[in-house]
Amino acid sequence: MIFLKILNTVLALITAPLLLGIINRTKAFFAGRNGQPLLQPYYDIWKLLNKGSVYSIATSRIFRIGPVVGFSVVLIAAAIVPFGGLPVLLDFQGDLILFAYLFGLSRFFTVLMAMDTASSFEGMGASREVTFSALTEPALLIGLAAIAKYTGYVSLAQIFSSINFDAWLNAAPAFILIGFAFLIVFLSENSRIPVDDPNTHLELTMIHEVMILDHSGPDLAIILYSAAMKMWLLGAILTGIVIPVHSDNVFLNVSAALLFMLLLAVLTGIIESSMARLRLLHVPQLLIGAATLSVLALILILR
């Protein structure tokens, strides 16, 4: 049991950067390029970990402690979120609320790090980050409330273990709505198109990338890795809702979940290849739309 619990966290730690690799390969495929190796994100992180660092003279301690806090937060979150029906290290009633707020803590420090550099570009990114995340938060929490109300449980592990095929048959519309809402949350929180473009290096259009413009070396490696972990964890939440596989065979469950994660990464790649980033003024509409989907799901469940 304890082995499986640790496996749940370790799986996240090992496989998370792979998602970025898959997304990049998918985008390369659509662009007709060969693309970077699948494992490039690992190489990048390793390369950065071995480099020296340049700090801005404007920065303070906050700039140095920020990446550490962000990484610690994803470690704790990785102990909370179950993947593919595996048991988790930390499981208690209301852990889903802690999960949502832990990312708030890491965001708090990311934004402060950006403000610490005294750069107006990073200030811009920080300002957009807090704007959009304030609108994603209701979508995430109301969506979580909807599944909590449906299953009658308030911890992620119990909720996901009670979402099965019957639940899907009974409340398919609600689950589909939540699925779409969380997909938007997933894209927005992980700074993907259509909210943010991780590829452009034009500071004026970016959100997450611009906030970490002044980070270098190991700090940047930690930030990249934490971002990959965050993507994995939010993907795991989506997997828990969409893939109701709960057989006795742990291997089968995990494989099904991994397969879905692969598809999710490919889907993200397809979205990024096939559409442009929304104008910043239109992003709030998308996010409010996600919140509305969550609200509708809650209404369907509690009617």
Add this chain to the structure above:
Amino acid sequence: MSIFILGLTVILAGGLVSIFLGRRPALASFLAVAGAAVGSIISIFPCFKILLSGIAESMRLEWNVPFGSFFIKIDAISALFLIPIFGLSAIAAVYGMGYLSSYSSRKNLGVHWFFYNLLLIAMALVVVARNGVLFLVSWEIMSLSSFFLVTFEYEQEKTQKAGLIYLIAMHIGTAFLIAFFVLLGNHNGSMDFDKISVLPSSLASILFLLAIVGFGTKAGFMPFHVWLPYAHPAAPSHVSAVMSGVMIKTGIYGLVRTLTLLGTPPEWWCWTLIIIGAVSGVLGVLFALAQHDLKRLLAYHSVENIGIITIGLGVGLLGISKGSPVLVVLGFTGGLFHVINHAVFKGLLFLCAGSILHSCGTGHIDRLGGIIKRMPWTACTFLIGAIAISGLPPLNGFVSEFMIYLGVFKSDTGSGMNELIPSLIVIGSLSLIGGLALACFTKAFGVIFLGLPRSSEAQHAHEAGTCMRFSMVILAACCVILGIFSPLVIRFAENVIPEITSLNTEQIQIELSSASGILNHFVAASLILMGIIGIITVLHKLLFGRRIVREAVTWDCGYARPEPRMQYTATSFAQPLVDLFRFFLRTNKDISRSEDIFPAQSRLNTDTSDICEKYIYQPGFKFLSELLAKLRWLQHGRIQLYILYIALTLLILLIWKLMKA
């Protein structure tokens, strides 16, 4: 009880002595602060005892006032509110001694400290009074003494305006409370709170509405909050801390006490509270976001946090009317725990704001920047306060919000509209408040403390003195302690909730134990989080051991000379959200840009005034003054006719009396 009275006497003695020592400001301050601190420490012990044991203590003396009696009683509810009152007031007093020292040549500090100690006593009396007349008298002393504290810098025009608005708002609120107590006393046949008879539901509802307006004005419910953004910035910072941290909570106390007097609540009361809470919470934080002045920003955050507290109370009340122990316990415990938490972190933030004002001479956020390097203590404590008030783990602010969330997530009142609407309003508003509070405090901390100084004041900032640092560090430590020991701290509700509801005590115990158990897990997670942060920080240091670490300017896209003025300001940081919510905020933008083809000076001025003030109070008072202008012919300045009015009135009263007889 005698220990409690002894403490109050010490506080009063300190205040009285200081008023006669106006010529020796240092001694006057020291004696008054010592009185407040020692008295508070003495009085706080019986409060802890009563809160833990649940055994109330009371005292009743004859009082030569019609309908009045000096009837005071400390039960668990009173004790719960007394602890932050004494705790925060004592800490803020120590801070104030350092903060006011620079004023000693210009102001009579003895008078200031007299009113400070008087305010402390009045707050304590409000919370223990069990007679309507005594309550109103204490309430009025509290309002007046705080008025004199707010108008400390009375020679400034903006302080005069703030004081006037405060005085008027308080008395409008008190008018509703007088009506409240007269109606209640009339029905019960006594102004004492212990003679309760069953109220007819219509009377109970009228009393409930009167209490909402009367106590809501003190607490700062939207739309009765208009005095807060004026009074808090005008007052000296330790006074703002006390007013925002504990004085406005007497409004919450009044509401909770009212609920114990009015019997079983009908469902619409719960809705009223939840909706008032959600509106105050969301609009409070939105207006905070649009402010440029740090203390005004914090004042709007008080409205927000009062909103969160009220949501908690509303959820608890809903539990009473539905008979659901989960909602009762988690709603009330969350709401009341937030009362304590808010006292701690808001007190802390106001004290930090005071240090900034003291050192830079301005609270204008856009004129500060980079002062973390010159004021590390203030920065560190402000950061802790900011994380706590944003409701982020692992600090205390998260725990109280978490409990309210958990109550709604776990509520078991079946399905349908009754279940849907509270879930939707509570979860929707709390999550939105959380996101916006994060935006607001990253803005405040980021622009004030980080980056480069935007003005010479900020460049020459200096760290606060020992007294001030001491108070800030204690409050910051409390934020951490209340978070880490939350499973124990929430046990306070064991004796408080039975005072509010007649729900089965055993059920309350069961729910509370389960909540404590859940919080144990949360604490474990927080401790692991802090541990990991510690370990990784060490690893991080080791990792850098032999690395080349260089320092350079911030990446500036190739500009030749980056300037602090190029930094993002608080106004620009908040702009996307302010624009998004322009329907509520109605920010006034005054742009003058040059139309010439050659560069010339251009400027942008944004100002977000309060919508309630602009669209409710200003037209309302204008209408009232026009209406009353029609009666002006009565006032013509001829004394003979005024005497005639008096004589006529007396005559009419006499005739009326005779006819009745």
